[in-house]
Amino acid sequence: MLLSNITESRTGGVPLSVNFESPVDYLIFIFQILFATATILVAGPVVITILATRALRLQNRFIFMLNTSVCDTLVGFSVYYIGLFDVQEGYPSRNGTYNILNSLLGVNMMTFLFAQFDRYFAICHPYIYTRFITRRVTISINVYCWLHVYGQLMVINILPLSKAIQLYVFGIVSLQVIVLTKVIMTIKLYVVARFQVERDPPSADKESKKESLRIIIFVVTSFLVLWGPSFVNIILRLLLNGGLTFRNEATNPFAIMARLNAVCTPAVYLWGSPALRKALVKTVWGRVCPRCKKR
Numbered sequence: 001m002l003l004s005n006i007t008e009s010r011t012g013g014v015p016l017s018v019n020f021e022s023p024v025d026y027l028i029f030i031f032q033i034l035f036a037t038a039t040i041l042v043a044g045p046v047v048i049t050i051l052a053t054r055a056l057r058l059q060n061r062f063i064f065m066l067n068t069s070v071c072d073t074l075v076g077f078s079v080y081y082i083g084l085f086d087v088q089e090g091y092p093s094r095n096g097t098y099n100i101l102n103s104l105l106g107v108n109m110m111t112f113l114f115a116q117f118d119r120y121f122a123i124c125h126p127y128i129y130t131r132f133i134t135r136r137v138t139i140s141i142n143v144y145c146w147l148h149v150y151g152q153l154m155v156i157n158i159l160p161l162s163k164a165i166q167l168y169v170f171g172i173v174s175l176q177v178i179v180l181t182k183v184i185m186t187i188k189l190y191v192v193a194r195f196q197v198e199r200d201p202p203s204a205d206k207e208s209k210k211e212s213l214r215i216i217i218f219v220v221t222s223f224l225v226l227w228g229p230s231f232v233n234i235i236l237r238l239l240l241n242g243g244l245t246f247r248n249e250a251t252n253p254f255a256i257m258a259r260l261n262a263v264c265t266p267a268v269y270l271w272g273s274p275a276l277r278k279a280l281v282k283t284v285w286g287r288v289c290p291r292c293k294k295r
Contacts, residue, residue: 002193005224006216008264013083013093014085014086014087014125016029016084016085016086016247017029017032017083017084017085017087017248017250018249018250018251028250028251029084029250032079032083032084032250033080033083033084034196035076035079035083035260035263036076036077036079036080036083036261037076038076038152038265039072039073039075039076039079039259039262040073040077041072041259042072042263042267042270043072043075043262043263043265043266044069044073044076044264045070045078045210045280045283045284045285046065046066046069046269046270046276046280047066047069048283048284049070049276049279049280049283049284050065050066050068050276050279052060053279053283055275055279056275056276056279058135059201060118060135060138060214060227061115061118061119061215061216062135062276063135063138063139063142064111064112064114064115064118064142065251065269065276066189066264067107067111067142068108068111068112068115068266069147069265069266069269069274071105071107071108071111071262072108072223072262072263072265072266073103073262074103074261075101075259076100076262077099078101078104079102079259081097082097082101082249083249083250085250085251086247086248086250087248087250088209088247088248088249088263089102089249090102090234091103092169097155098157099153099156100150100153101151102220103149103150105227105258105261106137106149106175107145107149107150108180108223108265109175109179109223109227110145110148110178111142111145111183112216112219112223113182113185114141114142114145114161114293115131115215115216116182116185116186116189116216117185117221117283118138118190119189119190119212119213119216120131120185120189121133122191122209122212122279123209125190126292133228143276152167152171155167156168157172158225171233172234173235173256175210176235179224179228179231180222182220183224184222185222186217186220186221187215189216189217191215192213196260203269211272211273211274214272214274215268215269215273218263218268218272219264219268219269222261222264222268223261223264223265225272226257226258226260226261226264227256227257227258227261229254230252230254230257230258231256
């Protein structure tokens, strides 16, 4: 167990996450500020770019990117609270947000899962995809991700504590099914990318398919790698009474790793999509820095 004394508040209200009694405390506090700022500066412009560029909004894959980037931007803002103040989410909770901020990762997870199915049907069953998966359907799926996660969270917060903990544990267990499905779909998409797409004749559509597959595979893989340790630790704590317990969210390396997805995901989007990079320079950074636009 890694436990420490709770930071004492000297001015009232919610105390800070660290005591500033050692250099490590200063490093943790500075890291949280830099991390929150970097997340907003990376994910926020992606949101603005997709919303402001009609050519991107008309493509289903960018609708999924928009949804996850909105989550990532909100995660960046949330770090200014859960990273700088003495906050412990879950059960028991201390200065928590009723898991409202942590549930943003759940929205991301469901969005990634639907995005994997979207790319699979777009490439393996293009006729069915073109006929049934319209832009309206894609938007509805992304809205459903929010309604499902926060609808379940609202029920948990209304129920008595004993029932709420049971439902919370059930939600954690059900996430195992989602994680397993994501792993299987990632392998399936890799096979599709390696064999089926390569057989198509050279065309702009082929390059678009390869680009979207590459992005979703990298995004999901990084999500599973970064979120996996926190997921395992939560299961050990809730189901087996084991795992590690930390002072608060700011000093929990597993939670920090999970939130790092908020920077990695939009960064992968920009790395893997030339169209998004070009639109970003034109829409955001080109206006902030005219030299960047000329280059």
